[in-house]
Amino acid sequence: MAGTASSHRYFTQDITPNITTISKPTDSVKLKPTILHLGDDIRWNHDLYAELSQKFNIIRTYSTGREDCKRALQDRTWGDFVGMYRPFWNTGGEMGNWDAELIPLLPKSCKVFASAGAGFDWVDTKALAERGIVYCNSASACTESVADAAIFLILAVYRLFSWSCQAAHSCDPERFRDAMSNIAAVTHNPNHSTLGIVGLGRIGYRIAQKAKAFEMRVVYYDVVRMEEREKEVDAVYCETLEELLGKSDCVLLATPFNGDVLLSQREFGRFKKGARLVNIGRGKLVDEAALDKALDDGTVGAAGLDVHADEPHVNKRLAARKNVIMLSHTAGASVESHIGFEKLGMENLLGWLEKGEAGLVSPVNLHWLNRDV
Known part of the structure; x- marks a missing residue:
């Protein structure tokens, strides 16, 4: 889909379809924590994305399917990322539900999952919390x-x-x-x-x-x-x-x-x-x-x-x-909602980087969070 990609793409394309691998980072990149951007390019909040890319090393998955996603996580293709970002609810979900099959494959470094949309029946938020990962939705945007x-x-x-x-x-x-x-x-x-x-x-x-x-x-x-x-x-x-x-x-x-x-x-x-x-x-x-x-x-x-x-x-x-x-599950579907989804996800990640849990805008599973992992 149309959009402006980040200028900070620290990866090269693998021969395996839809899998991105990290190229050897520069010293400046090594100092940045890494986040995994799931799905399509952002479309609206480009200034905020530029700020996100200044503070994080951003790796892209694009349209990675479930089996490719599992293999990438198992092989540590995407490294020790600290968070995941899904800007739209109709993209970035090609790997299917985040459940007992996928969640244990996440690196121990992962601490926050900021995603678009209000509902989260496709992700086991309790299992994420037990692994020490805060899930943030975007309900207020829609x-x-x-x-x-x-x-x-x-x-x-x-x-x-x-x-x-x-x-x-x-x-x-x-x-x-x-x-x-x-x-x-x-x-x-x-x-x-x-x-x-x-x-x-x-x-x-x-x-x-x-x-x-x-x-x-x-x-x-x-x-x-x-x-x-x-x-x-x-x-x-x-x-x-x-x-x-x-x-x-x-x-x-x-x-x-x-x-x-x-x-x-x-x-x-x-x-x-x-x-x-x-x-x-x-x-x-x-x-x-x-x-x-x-x-x-x-x-x-x-x-x-x-x-x-x-x-x-x-x-x-x-x-x-x-x-x-x-209706065709379109109650929350509007340009204004999508702008908000995109923005709120980034605000959660930037807030977490600055203040930890206190900086999160819309966490939904803090009551289950295991802080000892």
Whole structure:
């Protein structure tokens, strides 16, 4: 992809495809710690990247696949790097998930992984922490974009815009007339209804702020109560997920995936009859077969899904429904988000170099960090 590469590329190309090897460094390079830049060139924050390249020796992986990555780590091709930098969430992940197969291959010198995106279901952050590596995400960079998309999906599930859109796109006059004639009898305005937000982090909080403009009441559930935030958006805390489900006219998932399905048949049974579901968290939070059944019997009245359980494959039964609106995991996709991803990753690395843990902007696994390795 287009971009300006760093002038500090201290490597030569190996005969093995997609593997870069370090050339013999100069004395000035030896004094710099090394970071591994995963994926494409940066595109926007060139001045900050220049600062990064002044303070770090930067090695590039480009589009290294999993097997090549494993071999490079095993052979110490990239040396004793102290950190990894992934500026975009749709590149630099060609090696697949960072899991029990890859993480043990990292050098002991590696202490920080600064990556784009809000979610981190593709990386075992606990395993990184146990190895003494802090993982930093970039959730704050895409907050505005994700929150806007969530509001779009909330409006869509109240007003069944999916039905209307599908009918118009079909170019079928009968489907058009059907939607135009019948949609008003089964749709509602969101004002004065209750939005139940699961996860009042940066994104959930921003959604709550925007939802107040539609005069929606907000309740939320989180593993930690956030009293300051709830006061600012006049939100009501629910002690349990079940309590939130029973109070909500629309349930919105804004929480990371920690390995467990959050909504399945049991939880859908706690929904108010006909309540809506919006998921901008992770697809695997929802049992899609159970959601399909809940839509069949009217337990769930409509669903808005930015994320899916088996991406890039979409559940065909859900996709065929006129009361389900889907996006292609693009809630956080905007130029502004990508500029922020790129910038925040570099700020984490520069902050760590200057102040250690105290300089990190967005660490997510410090509570597990093993500092004795």
